[in-house]
Amino acid sequence: MSFVTSISRPSSSRQVIRVYIGSFWSHPLLIPDNRKLFEAEEQDLFKDIQSLPRNAALRKLNDLIKRARLAKVHAYIISALKKEMPADQLNSQDLNKFQPLKLKLLEAVDDMLSHDIAGLMVLVRQEENQRPNPVVKGGAFDGTSDGPFGHGYGEGAGEGIDDAEWVVVRDKPAYDEIFYTLSPVNGKVTGANAKREMVKSKLPNTVLGKVWKLADIDKDGMLDDEEFALANHLIKVKLEGHELPAELPAHLVPPSKRKIPE
Numbered sequence: 486m487s488f489v490t491s492i493s494r495p496s497s498s499r500q501v502i503r504v505y506i507g508s509f510w511s512h513p514l515l516i517p518d519n520r521k522l523f524e525a526e527e528q529d530l531f532k533d534i535q536s537l538p539r540n541a542a543l544r545k546l547n548d549l550i551k552r553a554r555l556a557k558v559h560a561y562i563i564s565a566l567k568k569e570m571p572a573d574q575l576n577s578q579d580l581n582k583f584q585p586l587k588l589k590l591l592e593a594v595d596d597m598l599s600h601d602i603a604g605l606m607v608l609v610r611q612e613e614n615q616r617p618n619p620v621v622k623g624g625a626f627d628g629t630s631d632g633p634f635g636h637g638y639g640e641g642a643g644e645g646i647d648d649a650e651w652v653v654v655r656d657k658p659a660y661d662e663i664f665y666t667l668s669p670v671n672g673k674v675t676g677a678n679a680k681r682e683m684v685k686s687k688l689p690n691t692v693l694g695k696v697w698k699l700a701d702i703d704k705d706g707m708l709d710d711e712e713f714a715l716a717n718h719l720i721k722v723k724l725e726g727h728e729l730p731a732e733l734p735a736h737l738v739p740p741s742k743r744k745i746p747e
């Protein structure tokens with residue numbers, strides 16, 4: 486049993502309807518693989534709900550502009566119909582009840598659209614900038630992002646966050662085997678040699694560059710066996726579809742390179 490929710494966003498000229506997918510099923514998920522999708526969708530929905538109050542005034546103003554333009558269009562259509570319709574047919578239609586086009590009223594609408602709305606827009610922007618960002622609290626909004634049940638906790642680059650042991654150790658023997666084929670000198674492989682191995686992942690250079698930046702912890706342009714294992718671990722994280730962190734999280738720093746607090 487699943488549900489689909491949508492919040493329309495009329496803030497742009499194009500109306501984009503975002504559809505969210507989730508589950509109201511209170512029993513164990515039938516297809517556990519969907520959990521990730523549902524969680525990501527839920528986060529998006531919560532984020533969008535949080536931003537609703539921020540654009541509420543702007544949305545109302547946009548609706549007003551749309552309605553004013555529509556009213557103008559209707560007035561012109563009705564007046565054209567009234568003019569074109571032969572007099573004898575008018576008797577049988579409701580058209581003769583319609584008012585003729587009143588240019589004064591249309592001028593007032595044009596004046597509002599070109600002057601008043603512009604002024605209101607400035608006021609709305611000012612008001613929204615001064616207001617602190619309202620944050621919806623309570624109910625389902627509590628406990629959605631913190632703690633071990635937060636989205637993506639312990640996955641991807643977060644894997645091993647709660648372990649005492651360095652998570653990379655699990656696969657290090659396999660990475661070591663490759664490391665020693667890359668002609669290390671004084672326990673380190675050169676950038677060129679490491680690169681030759683890393684490009685086999687077929688990840689784009691921009692991603693591998695990021696991996697390199699995170700893995701070469703002492704920034705000497707070479708990788709020792711731990712840094713090399715870390716680089717391969719990060720490549721695995723990326724290949725499994727997770728994002729790379731901007732900074733290396735503490736639990737991924739090799740134990741020998743962790744700063745001992747003084």
Ligand SMILES: [Ca+2]
Pocket residue numbers: 700701702703704705706707708709712
């Ligand atoms: Ca290094």
